[in-house]
Amino acid sequence: MTTALTVETPSTGVAPSRGPRGLVWAMLRVHRWALWFWALLVAVGAGALLFTYGPGTDAAWAEYRAMGCHLRDVGPDCDFSGPAISRLNLANTLGDPLLSFVPLLVAAWAGAALIGRELESGTAQLAWTQSVSPARWLAAKLAVAAVLLVSGTTVLTLLHRLAWSSTGRLRSITPWREWYEDDIFLANGTLATAYALLGLAVGVLAGLLQRRALPALGTAAVGLLVLMYTLSAWRPHLWPVETLTSKDGHPEGVGMPLGEGALTSTGARISDPVCLEDTKCLAEHDVVGYYRDHHPASHFWPLQLMETALVLAVAALAVLIAFRLLRRRTGAAV
């Protein structure tokens, strides 16, 4: 019997320190710059949204009033924007698409810096040969990043909802943004957070698949864009559509437009033959009315929650595959 197996328990001179410990500490320390960048991004986004919520909208509204645009009959100058409206537009240009851009940013970072670079340089293996299993290493990376992403995107989403509600009176006057536009829809609900988490999951999986920073970055970005495009293309089909019909002329355009056309006497839907008032043409095509499919604004939350569930399910699947892959490569994860 040699002394090799007499396990000592040294832990000498380890002063208990404040703050995060173990893998959480390692994660925050190694990715310190990413953390700062995320804090900065959230701060800039929050600043833009707070500006829109408060002084930006007030100043723009005052400018509208001065031009007489708040009246029912919109004045001729209302198409031109003054300095206050320009400033508000600028803030919106920053605040609205920010949350749509975050998932792509997260995927690229997670693929390249969080996983790909660590596997490429061997620092992942360095962690796995400490007292840490690959599965715990991956779990810590996902958990810390997810907590920071959820808190940041939640703050931005809440602020975006505030800003959106305050610009409501401006939207009632001029054609402004609509609730169903991609970036607005994403930023006003749970989807911003869900897509950010999808970005993390896709990035991590791409990093594990490619094992090198640059290819992982490309794979993660392309993978996420394809997924985002596919999932948001499903959006209108996640809740029953409402249909408006009218006998003469197209029904009023409200809500998320999904399709319109003409109805024949049998109730069949055909594309609008564009007869206008030509009765002969209408008779020829057997047009007796018009329809319009749409999602009214009241469908916002059902659509939002259905898509969130779908996105989170895809993200969970990506995470599951990532753990399986890691486990298969490194032997039984303990």
Add this chain to the structure above:
Amino acid sequence: MTETAIEAAALSKGFGRRRRKPALDDCAFRLPAGRICALVGPNGAGKSTLLSLAAGLARPSEGTISVLGQAPAAVRERVAYVAQDKPLHPQLTVADTLRFGRELNPRRWDAAVAERIVAEGGLDPDAKVRTLSGGQRTRVALALALGKRPEVLLLDEPMADLDPLARHQLMAALMADAAEHGTTVVMSSHVVAELDGSCDHLLLLGAGRVRLAGPLDDLLAAHRLVTGRADASLEPHTVVESRTTGRQLTALVRPEGSLGDGWQVTAPTLEELVLAHLRTPEAPALRLDSAREAAV
């Protein structure tokens, strides 16, 4: 019966889908605990692959490898590994790198050992790892490995980046530490001279196969360097390598009984033993490392 530090059976590891040439091919050996083992072989012999399998970083294609009697993945806490390119987080300082070791080895970390190794190299604890030279990185990587108080220490080309002075000093520190704690050390190198004098066990790999395995003294004792007339017969001894210069023959043999007269017999050095085996890939392998003493 001593405890076993590492044992491999029918161990193979291939890379890529086709696996046309596996990095390790049907390897079997046993390393008793407390040994300082030299893992020797030419470039591409499978040394790094074997060490990463033992460290639980990859899983074998076939066969098994056990460390301290368990699967490598189950004993991460008791094994330390320093990879060939000494990966460290470049953006961390030396002090933060040691804290990394402490945070990730909460039950084992010996800060005094790690700090001493770093201090002996005159490293500034606040220096970023990316500003360090190759040799200084090696020192930090070794500090991280020793601070863990491993029972098995796996070192892949540990001394390659060090100048002779630092190599000598670090090797001495390593050996003193291993002797004090009974650590099993496996050290790979393709420079045999680097390992001579500090190792008491040898594992020679060639083209993914075990060529020699066993206690160094036993392996050296099993071989003889003989010089004699070119027309003399070496039957029935196993000839590892023979070279004829004019009328004189020099050979490394595994004697089967007495060598007889007419031969000038000397004991080979580690380097002669290794080189003779590397120059003749067709020479039979020899294992003296198990109770069964199976010649593979």
